[in-house]
Amino acid sequence: MIDLLRSTASSLHAGEDLILASILDSKGSTPRSAGSAMTIHRDGHITGTVGGGIVEEQVRRAGVKMFDAGKRAAQILEFDFSNSKAAISDMICGGWVSVLLEHIPAEAAEEQLIQDALTELRQGRPAILLDKLSADSSTNEHKGLLTADALPDWAGLTAEQSAELTNSISEAIRPLVFSTESGSLVARCFHPLPSLFIFGGGHVSRPTAKLAASIGFRTVVMDDRKDFANRERFPEADEVLVLDAFKNAFEGLPVREDSFIVIVTRGHLHDKTVLAQALRTPAKYIGMIGSKKKRDAIYAALLKEGFTQADIDRCHCPIGLSIGAQTPEEIAVSINAELIADRAGVSL
Missing domain, CATH: 3.40.50.720 (NAD(P)-binding Rossmann-like Domain)
Structure with a gap:
């Protein structure tokens, strides 16, 4: 994941906007678990992986189309493979997976956010990227980095949700998703290497x-x-x-x-x-x-x-x-x- 952050920062610095695809949740026999991510480029090539096979290909195609959906567009795709569908896919026993796709514009603020996350990781601290999605999950309204356990005002979490986020940071592998009055907050926890x-x-x-x-x-x-x-x-x-x-x-x-x-x-x-x-x-x-x-x-x-x-x-x-x-x-x-x-x- 750290390599994906580095490549993302490099692409943004070069003026290339991206679509970031992240597995939010998964059940059953899925190629990759929650927390896996990849970036999709305008020409269709990808960096990273969400597991390969039919799911990755459908996510890639959806990501390419999102470049025309507008700045900071977002969507959540769900793939439900019953046993019958699994027989014609890459899932031997079937499974379910939820994937968040979001547009990351090639702007200085976006690049700096990724660089700040990498700085936290280089110094041996976890980096928690926050995304505030609209009520219909069609727009990424806010993006930021959680530092010193201080949530930004736009997070919109209750006191109980804030405590859950803080207590989960050290062990979280998959993204944490919280429902709020105005939408949802996605927290991605990147842990430093040993x-x-x-x-x-x-x-x-x-x-x-x-x-x-x-x-x-x-x-x-x-x-x-x-x-x-x-x-x-x-x-x-x-x-x-x-x-x-x-x-x-x-x-x-x-x-x-x-x-x-x-x-x-x-x-x-x-x-x-x-x-x-x-x-x-x-x-x-x-x-x-x-x-x-x-x-x-x-x-x-x-x-x-x-x-x-x-x-x-x-x-x-x-x-x-x-x-x-x-x-x-x-x-x-x-x-x-x-x-x-x-x-x-x-x-x-």
Whole structure:
């Protein structure tokens, strides 16, 4: 979904208006679940998917026609496939799906809204896009971004609905739809990718960060040297930070239970300093580069400092899968393979 936001912003910036199609709800055997989305372009090609097959094709055709329906036009399509209809479609057991289509004009305000949502995601916060539809769902009357749990005046939600929206943000996958006196409010919740904090901006860090960004990690690179922690070296990273010192490496970092930590600094003393702090976080994964000899020395020192063996066992070292990697690029592949496995819950 983040890739879809990026491509949408790019199209709007290029002066191309779009039709956004989003699955609001689904039941039974449908190709894609609620929350799936795609954009439809004037020439009929699509970016993203709502599941392929007959549903996607009908949505695509309806979207192409909507370009002539006027600025910020909207409509909700429902597809009900009984078992008999399923036999001639792509739904083996039948199902029902509801799809919202809306026109997004190529205007600066629309592009800025998408960019603001991407900024929230890059900084590790959820982005909630709000759409206020008219009573007959034929027009998108208002569009905005929910920030700091502050609903805009035009949302029109009751106190109970506002509380439901706020309480649902952290877990919402499908769009949330609320009926109001003047129409309906659709809230799309985009969740940030799991954060990968890379400590060290050296030769292994560069390909590791680049590959991690391409496989669905929100990537943050840190070093205490500005010549190594900069945008020129890490153009794909979501954030690049210059630290005052590694001893304060985690100050202000939003490390959560779904976060990943990779320690690849320029020396074992810095690695030990960072690892000691990492073990005090709730991070899902902690990995450190180095030989077994270096690892054992660091572990022994940390045990003397009061860490338990259970703490030490959280660290993956030597980091990465054992695939005979030699070059920085090969090591990056081995590290990212281990990250993928840990994220997927695969025991290796």
